[in-house]
Amino acid sequence: MFEQLGLIGCGLMGGSFALALRRRGLVRRIVGYSPRRQSLERALAMGAIDIAASSPFDATSGADLVLIAVPVSATAATFAAIRDTLTPRTLLMDVGSTKCDVVDAALQTLGEHLESFVPAHPIAGKECAGIEHADAELYAGRQVILTPLEQGRTDLLQAAETLWTALGSTVVRTTPQEHDAAFAAVSHLPHLVAFAAMNAILGQTHAAEYLALAGPGFRDFTRIAASDPAVWRDILLANRANVLQQCEHLHSQLQAFTTAMRAGDAPALDSLLHRASTARARWTMTSS
Amino acid sequence: MFEQLGLIGCGLMGGSFALALRRRGLVRRIVGYSPRRQSLERALAMGAIDIAASSPFDATSGADLVLIAVPVSATAATFAAIRDTLTPRTLLMDVGSTKCDVVDAALQTLGEHLESFVPAHPIAGKECAGIEHADAELYAGRQVILTPLEQGRTDLLQAAETLWTALGSTVVRTTPQEHDAAFAAVSHLPHLVAFAAMNAILGQTHAAEYLALAGPGFRDFTRIAASDPAVWRDILLANRANVLQQCEHLHSQLQAFTTAMRAGDAPALDSLLHRASTARARWTMTSS
Numbered sequence: 102m103f104e105q106l107g108l109i110g111c112g113l114m115g116g117s118f119a120l121a122l123r124r125r126g127l128v129r130r131i132v133g134y135s136p137r138r139q140s141l142e143r144a145l146a147m148g149a150i151d152i153a154a155s156s157p158f159d160a161t162s163g164a165d166l167v168l169i170a171v172p173v174s175a176t177a178a179t180f181a182a183i184r185d186t187l188t189p190r191t192l193l194m195d196v197g198s199t200k201c202d203v204v205d206a207a208l209q210t211l212g213e214h215l216e217s218f219v220p221a222h223p224i225a226g227k228e229c230a231g232i233e234h235a236d237a238e239l240y241a242g243r244q245v246i247l248t249p250l251e252q253g254r255t256d257l258l259q260a261a262e263t264l265w266t267a268l269g270s271t272v273v274r275t276t277p278q279e280h281d282a283a284f285a286a287v288s289h290l291p292h293l294v295a296f297a298a299m300n301a302i303l304g305q306t307h308a309a310e311y312l313a314l315a316g317p318g319f320r321d322f323t324r325i326a327a328s329d330p331a332v333w334r335d336i337l338l339a340n341r342a343n344v345l346q347q348c349e350h351l352h353s354q355l356q357a358f359t360t361a362m363r364a365g366d367a368p369a370l371d372s373l374l375h376r377a378s379t380a381r382a383r384w385t386m387t388s389s
Numbered sequence: 390m391f392e393q394l395g396l397i398g399c400g401l402m403g404g405s406f407a408l409a410l411r412r413r414g415l416v417r418r419i420v421g422y423s424p425r426r427q428s429l430e431r432a433l434a435m436g437a438i439d440i441a442a443s444s445p446f447d448a449t450s451g452a453d454l455v456l457i458a459v460p461v462s463a464t465a466a467t468f469a470a471i472r473d474t475l476t477p478r479t480l481l482m483d484v485g486s487t488k489c490d491v492v493d494a495a496l497q498t499l500g501e502h503l504e505s506f507v508p509a510h511p512i513a514g515k516e517c518a519g520i521e522h523a524d525a526e527l528y529a530g531r532q533v534i535l536t537p538l539e540q541g542r543t544d545l546l547q548a549a550e551t552l553w554t555a556l557g558s559t560v561v562r563t564t565p566q567e568h569d570a571a572f573a574a575v576s577h578l579p580h581l582v583a584f585a586a587m588n589a590i591l592g593q594t595h596a597a598e599y600l601a602l603a604g605p606g607f608r609d610f611t612r613i614a615a616s617d618p619a620v621w622r623d624i625l626l627a628n629r630a631n632v633l634q635q636c637e638h639l640h641s642q643l644q645a646f647t648t649a650m651r652a653g654d655a656p657a658l659d660s661l662l663h664r665a666s667t668a669r670a671r672w673t674m675t676s677s
Contacts, residue, residue: 297665
């Protein structure tokens with residue numbers, strides 16, 4: 102049981118975390134901050150937060166649990182703004198989709214409070230951003246990746262694991278480097294491609310007719326293209342070396358297909374398709 | 390009410406069509422043929438068909454409704470095999486995802502029976518192939534594209550529309566050329582990319598670890614990569630000119646993203662992401 106959650110960022114991720122803690126009775130008081138007045142009011146109205154703070158500093162003052170749920174490029178400034186409110190009993194986490202940049206920001210700004218920080222990335226989300234889509238069960242049955250720092254306190258890491266587990270998540274530990282390499286492949290590149298695929302259609306004369314004919318395959322393939330642009334701008338920039346490398350991998354595989362298609366090479370296509378189809382049919386999402 | 394459905398191909402699409410007709414009491418008897426003995430037995434056991442025929446010819450003899458539900462490359466041979474069973478009261482349809490090649494096959498093989506043929510493409514499916522996944526409601530709430538021939542009979546076209554409407558589908562008419570151009574963009578390219586994205590990961594040393602971390606975004610983006618390889622080999626070859634053109638469109642858009650990422654150009658990324666996200670958030674699948 103935490104006394105006070107200081108929540109910075111009252112969007113989908115932060116709002117869902119607040120609702121999840123509240124539903125499970127894991128926190129006594131939630132003080133939220135958002136630069137967007139509307140999000141803050143909505144969070145209050147929904148009961149995601151008890152108090153709307155007028156600054157990050159105010160939201161985290163007195164908090165024994167702090168969650169930073171902002172686009173990753175805002176992490177460093179947020180750390181700097183709240184650093185002096187951290188105490189030895191504060192557990193500080195983020196929910197960023199990239200970890201190397203968040204850890205760098207922590208190293209540069211947190212100083213003696215580095216020990217409080219447990220970098221976290223819950224593998225959950227929705228294509229629709231904003232507190233209005235917040236969901237107390239968003240993290241249930243999902244993995245949460247923690248990339249603990251050498252300088253981090255073991256008791257706080259343990260508290261973080263206990264907390265996410267209580268929300269129904271499965272906790273996985275890895276390094277920021279391994280995290281960012283893996284998520285470039287299984288999340289960042291798919292998002293990039295979904296965005297690009299939408300734009301590729303929008304640029305064509307018959308875009309509207311084409312989109313009117315699209316079915317369930319298109320719906321699912323492009324679902325993530327509706328994701329929050331500000332969040333994804335930051336992710337694509339923060340993890341660009343890995344994402345660009347994944348682009349190369351995809352490019353090679355697309356070329357294998359187009360070469361086979363141009364040559365009318367049915368056996369080659371068969372082989373490429375079987376490999377993908379078999380692997381995808383066998384794959385199931387890890388969940389708790 | 391039809392007397393007899395002659396069903397060629399007892400897989401997901403054909404089986405679902407049979408079950409849908411039966412549930413709605415639109416057919417008295419269903420005679421099915423599949424080259425795979427197992428599919429035929431399963432179709433019988435599930436009640437999708439009443440009689441297992443030993444040849445396409447036997448399945449369609451005496452039928453007033455014929456559905457060809459085979460990979461598109463098998464269409465011409467199937468037409469040739471059943472042609473002599475067609476009568477002036479037979480409505481002949483297919484469910485192929487490409488239409489120019491199916492129409493060509495019809496022109497080359499059906500002769501005087503061309504008038505019976507109404508090319509059809511229901512925008513429905515599942516990533517899992519086979520009669521065991523057949524579903525009487527697969528076509529409900531989905532669009533069905535008809536690309537009628539000049540030589541086709543108006544009364545049969547009307548009968549086709551009435552039939553699909555009775556299954557809960559919304560009927561759209563277009564030309565084979567427009568159909569194939571549109572579906573290259575909204576279906577064939579997405580499938581190709583999903584297949585290639587799976588293979589791109591499988592080729593990497595850490596594929597298994599990466600796949601174990603993947604979440605709901607990856608699940609939906611790659612769902613169609615589990616689709617039937619034989620069906621997709623045929624589609625990618627039959628519609629390759631359009632699909633290759635769509636690859637070029639996607640390639641240009643991916644380059645716009647990678648250029649912005651390499652340059653660290655946040656405003657350019659913002660603009661690309663907003664365009665895609667706004668359009669995808671506004672899009673909804675057309676349904677009945």
